[in-house]
Amino acid sequence: MIYFNKAIMITKLIGLCIPSNAHNITSNTMQVEEPPKSPEKMWSKDEDFDERSSMECAQKATELRASIKENVELIRLKKLLYEKNTLLVVTKTQLSEVQEAYESLLQKNQGILDVAHDALLSQVNELRAELKEESKKAVSLKSQLEDVSILQITLKEFQQRIEDLEQERKLLNDNYDKLLER
Numbered sequence: 001m002i003y004f005n006k007a008i009m010i011t012k013l014i015g016l017c018i019p020s021n022a023h024n025i026t027s028n029t030m031q032v033e034e035p036p037k038s039p040e041k042m043w044s045k046d047e048d049f050d051e052r053s054s055m056e057c058a059q060k061a062t063e064l065r066a067s068i069k070e071n072v073e074l075i076r077l078k079k080l081l082y083e084k085n086t087l088l089v090v091t092k093t094q095l096s097e098v099q100e101a102y103e104s105l106l107q108k109n110q111g112i113l114d115v116a117h118d119a120l121l122s123q124v125n126e127l128r129a130e131l132k133e134e135s136k137k138a139v140s141l142k143s144q145l146e147d148v149s150i151l152q153i154t155l156k157e158f159q160q161r162i163e164d165l166e167q168e169r170k171l172l173n174d175n176y177d178k179l180l181e182r
Helices: 002-016 020-031 039-181
Strands: none
Touching: none
């Protein structure tokens, strides 16, 4: 819409900047109906018209240049905005891809951690069961060791009694032999 309005302004400016001869022609055709005027007045009117036309043309040209400059700046800014928007879209796409990769890796790692956790938990349970069994065996062996210790003490006591009895028997035999000899 802005460009269309500017094109209309350029067309109007070109229309205003038509050489004064063309205006004379149009004014001459109009003058056919009017009575002829004095040549000095016509020259003065033509000069005034040319001067006003030239000033209007210069003013319009200045306005048009300013408008064109604004349009060039607007186009430059729109191009810059487009480039920045394109860069933003690319950056957002890359960020999205990185986030997806991160989440995928995180899920994969979580799965690995879950498997490792389950394996360790299973291993802990197995070791706990083994420890329980070994503890039972240790208690049983300790009980057996205590029984063996008691048996050893009892055995020593029996051995001591046997020795005592053998000595007593020897003494009795000796005494019996002595009695027989007499």
